[in-house]
Amino acid sequence: MSTGLYLFEKTTDLTHHLGKGMPIYPGDPSPSFENYSTIRKDGVNLTKIIMGSHTGTHLDAPRHFIQDGIGIDRIPPDKLIGEAYVADLSKKPIGSGITSKDLKPELEEKIVRDDIVVIYTGCSEHWGEASINRDYTYLTGDAADYLVSKSVRAVGIDFLSVEKFKAPEPVAHKILLANGIFIIESLSRALKQFVGERILMICMPIKLQDGDGAPSRVVAVPIRED
Amino acid sequence: MSTGLYLFEKTTDLTHHLGKGMPIYPGDPSPSFENYSTIRKDGVNLTKIIMGSHTGTHLDAPRHFIQDGIGIDRIPPDKLIGEAYVADLSKKPIGSGITSKDLKPELEEKIVRDDIVVIYTGCSEHWGEASINRDYTYLTGDAADYLVSKSVRAVGIDFLSVEKFKAPEPVAHKILLANGIFIIESLSRALKQFVGERILMICMPIKLQDGDGAPSRVVAVPIRED
Numbered sequence: 001m002s003t004g005l006y007l008f009e010k011t012t013d014l015t016h017h018l019g020k021g022m023p024i025y026p027g028d029p030s031p032s033f034e035n036y037s038t039i040r041k042d043g044v045n046l047t048k049i050i051m052g053s054h055t056g057t058h059l060d061a062p063r064h065f066i067q068d069g070i071g072i073d074r075i076p077p078d079k080l081i082g083e084a085y086v087a088d089l090s091k092k093p094i095g096s097g098i099t100s101k102d103l104k105p106e107l108e109e110k111i112v113r114d115d116i117v118v119i120y121t122g123c124s125e126h127w128g129e130a131s132i133n134r135d136y137t138y139l140t141g142d143a144a145d146y147l148v149s150k151s152v153r154a155v156g157i158d159f160l161s162v163e164k165f166k167a168p169e170p171v172a173h174k175i176l177l178a179n180g181i182f183i184i185e186s187l188s189r190a191l192k193q194f195v196g197e198r199i200l201m202i203c204m205p206i207k208l209q210d211g212d213g214a215p216s217r218v219v220a221v222p223i224r225e226d
Numbered sequence: 227m228s229t230g231l232y233l234f235e236k237t238t239d240l241t242h243h244l245g246k247g248m249p250i251y252p253g254d255p256s257p258s259f260e261n262y263s264t265i266r267k268d269g270v271n272l273t274k275i276i277m278g279s280h281t282g283t284h285l286d287a288p289r290h291f292i293q294d295g296i297g298i299d300r301i302p303p304d305k306l307i308g309e310a311y312v313a314d315l316s317k318k319p320i321g322s323g324i325t326s327k328d329l330k331p332e333l334e335e336k337i338v339r340d341d342i343v344v345i346y347t348g349c350s351e352h353w354g355e356a357s358i359n360r361d362y363t364y365l366t367g368d369a370a371d372y373l374v375s376k377s378v379r380a381v382g383i384d385f386l387s388v389e390k391f392k393a394p395e396p397v398a399h400k401i402l403l404a405n406g407i408f409i410i411e412s413l414s415r416a417l418k419q420f421v422g423e424r425i426l427m428i429c430m431p432i433k434l435q436d437g438d439g440a441p442s443r444v445v446a447v448p449i450r451e452d
Binding site for chain 2: 004006012013015017018028033036040045049052073078081170208212217219
């Protein structure tokens with residue numbers, strides 16, 4: 001498989017571990033991963049998982065904020081695999097809002113219709129530091145409008161949410177989701193190595209029936225340069 | 227992306243829905259997917275998920291049955307994407323054990339080292355019928371030994387387990403997992419369309435820290451025939 005366009009042998013994980021003490025969006029269900037049976041006692045290891053639909057690296061479906069929006073299980077499987085461009089917005093101070101004016105010079109010559117656009121804010125460097133969970137870099141409504149105008153397929157970000165923390169009106173989510181653009185949140189700091197590059201991105205949510213979102217495995221596959 | 231070796235635009239889901247009333251392996255944690263908040267009441271849809279690590283379509287890691295085996299998070303990401311051969315064993319009566327003698331004529335000229343081998347038993351046609359949950363087609367230890375001898379990467383099957391129901395000794399699991407061969411269980415009936423064919427298989431478990439297994443999204447990508 002090393003002769004194709006995509007270098008599957010160099011697949012890189014962009015996903016956070018699901019485990020005890022992991023950061024979550026404040027107010028979300030507390031995750032728990034407990035031994036349900038063990039080899040020592042029962043001959044087999046099994047785990048009971050409790051978590052929210054937006055725990056860890058995850059996708060948001062339109063149904064997250066749109067009453068009649070589709071669920072995570074209804075995103076067509078071929079849309080979960082696609083080329084992405086990773087934009088470096090880490091020059092924006094942590095906690096600030098990214099605007100269309102910030103995005104244009106980074107994206108205008110780089111993206112094409114149906115691309116996945118992934119925003120590296122640098123907040124992922126602080127994953128696990130509680131102070132940032134309420135003060136991370138986010139997208140303004142105006143940035144979301146710009147992404148809609150570019151007909152992107154999906155938008156990814158390397159922290160808990162694309163939205164300003166506890167925004168009275170979740171404008172970025174609503175604008176993207178109402179336009180059928182799914183959202184990938186809490187990508188790991190491994191994203192950094194791909195800034196300014198195109199990758200093949202595989203974004204695989206568990207298939208939660210009518211789910212508003214779902215924990216996902218997300219990986220990057222480098223593209224061969226000719 | 228339609229010009230490559232793999233036809234991503236024809237990606238087919240092999241994953242069961244996670245939802246109310248779904249079949250589980252008898253004795254596993256009861257899954258539950260409840261509204262944690264709703265747009266109507268709270269302005270946002272969020273779900274609280276409770277499930278086992280082997281609920282729905284999932285992967286088994288060595289740690290499932292091997293005390294010092296690796297967890298699901300330590301399977302290298304590039305091993306989760308690979309070419310698979312789908313073998314038709316549906317001629318075996320439901321509830322019987324598949325032996326090396328059954329596998330050899332189906333696989334001998336078809337597979338190469340590091341392939342994913344996927345067994346279509348036909349049991350997936352009966353997903354949701356309670357009577358079959360304790361009487362499905364399985365792999366014998368001798369079949370597992372044969373697959374080890376062929377140095378396969380992973381073994382998939384279209385029902386709850388590769389193991390005879392409540393086998394006193396889980397030989398198939400132990401032989402495969404002790405040899406670092408991960409297992410893909412509860413693939414959906416969508417598998418049937420690929421019997422006798424090679425596909426690119428993308429098997430993406432959620433990244434459960436030290437997990438014995440994990441619910442997964444699994445898809446098939448057709449390979450272009452030249």
